[in-house]
Amino acid sequence: MRLSWRAWPSSLFVRMALILLLGLLVAQGLSFWLQWGERATVVSQARGQNFADRMAEVVRALEATAPAERSAALATLPYGDWQVTLISENQVSQNPPRGPVGAMLSARLGSAREVRPLGGAAGMGMGMMHGNMPRGFDVRLQGGQWLRFSGARQLDTPALPRDLILRLAVTLMIVTAVVMLAVRQATQPLKQLAQAADTLGRDLDAPALAEEGPTETRRAAQAFNRMQARIKRLVNERSRALAAVSHDLRTPLTRLRLRAELVDDETLRDQMAADLDAMAAMIDATLDYLRGLQTSEAVRPIDINALLASMSEDALVLGRRISIQGQALAPYTGRLSALRRALQNLIDNAIKYGTCAHLRVDDDAGELRIMVEDEGPGIEPHELARVTEPYYRPDASRSSATGGVGLGLSIAKDIALLHGGDLVLTNRAQGGLCATLKLPRVAAAAA
Structure with missing residues (x-):
């Protein structure tokens, strides 16, 4: 659905602040997502390497032990969170060898070993590089014996440290404060210009705008001050013209009224007097209206x-x-x-x-x-x-x-x-x- 500007707040300050803050939040979210993904990759790689080291130690120890004594040797080896058991050929996972675990194990042992992920974890070799530890692997020892490494639980990527979250929050607050200050500085001249225009409509003698700040703000203030000066000059000229017209119109009306009194026909004299009164009323009303908004009261x-x-x-x-x-x-x-x-x-x-x-x-x-x-x-x-x-x-x-x-x-x-x-x-x-x-x-x- 297309977003209409009518749904936004009417204040320019709020609109600009929302747009900048929205962009900031998107940028922060993208940065957080990228950082989380990078962290998950690094942690998974470290876990995979640690797991490969443990597997190599166990495999190396068992291959150095006679096949008949390997079951007893398993009880003396450290496994950490993993379970290690000897399995038969028919228990081996049917998943194909894949992922980096086999390569890391072979590199540590100095020769290739066949490594198969367990059950539904066929893709866990790659999953280990993206945040989750696989549940287990089957490893083929030299001589054909199979060894199973199985995990009790699946380990997720650890949460971000509190100090990192705190730093992100502090950064967000600082940038938000800077954005609000910048938006206020950008919109304040518009607010002052609107107030000056509203004041000018009521008082032509209002103080001129301060011509300061950035170039665009100074130019706007200068243009407004020039407009105010021109309007004031035009109004003053009209005031002088009205005063002259008022005097010049009343003089001939007075002469006509005196001359009308010399008319012998009473009916005509009354009609002329009525017309002169109407003319005087119209002139007074018109002049009264024209000077109405130029009061200096x-x-x-x-x-x-x-x-x-x-x-x-x-x-x-x-x-x-x-x-x-x-x-x-x-x-x-x-x-x-x-x-x-x-x-x-x-x-x-x-x-x-x-x-x-x-x-x-x-x-x-x-x-x-x-x-x-x-x-x-x-x-x-x-x-x-x-x-x-x-x-x-x-x-x-x-x-x-x-x-x-x-x-x-x-x-x-x-x-x-x-x-x-x-x-x-x-x-x-x-x-x-x-x-x-x-x-x-x-x-x-x-x-």
Whole structure:
């Protein structure tokens, strides 16, 4: 089955560490396997040579003894873990001579001897070279007498010494620590770059990245700093342009308003005044939106409960109905004027289309959520994602009747994004719209 990258952890640090550690474990396992095989071969060869030496001593002693006295001589010879008996011709193993034991025995005796492995151990002559000792052999003495060497048990390759296992474990831990350190050094610049990019989205005056470290890291930091400088320069130029446009547009509007007062036709004069008011409202709203994300307001702790209470009192003065349910558990770190503006836009929108506004506060350690609900007709589901776009109005006639130009929700969403959050619109089951201002506390604290 093909392994998908989606099954891997999302962290680049964890992915790189797993890949390197997996490669390390495979290499260590292969090295251990090769070392174990080499050890088994060496141990088997040593056992085979020791066994051949013992066989040669016994064979040499028995061949120097008269055939009639060999049974008595066997009782005086050392056999170790082996049993040595004289057998008849019809008891001899039918396995063909094979393996290195016969050659080693013949080399020690100075002349060839026929050696046959016992029973199912026909291949044990080679098995002795790969880790296991054979169970026995039949050896033909000079003169035709057969001698059987049989083992009580089959000996396996001894386990690795504890000191070798300890050294392997220590080596593995040291290499693992080095791998983790190397991966951390490789991924740390990416983490810093991501944090700087996130901070830049909230604060153009954030400190520049340190241009240090390897060549690739320095180049990335330099490119990011150049991008930040260009963005800041463009935003400052737009600020100056907006200030000039704001002044230049209001001057002719003021002159047109004065000239409209000189019109004798009262009906025409009222129509011209209404058009001028609409133009002024559109210009103010557009300039308000364009300058919305370039605020230089400082970030500070905000008492959300006191802010909502003051906005509720202001609404009562204007005869508006606002209810508040729930409360923030702790102050929120953000921009006071921007948040007040976003909440005011949401409240105005709820009152325009739903006659009242119900505020609900839901807070926890990770996120502050302020829901503004109304009792209006709501919004078509397919329009929910588009109504926060600038100048987009799903019902133009209704918006014009309420005096909006389609920027209130856009400004509120931009302010939410400025704080690292979002604005989510949903239709209520009982009717009306719910606008949820999501403000993450972690992102706000980082700002």
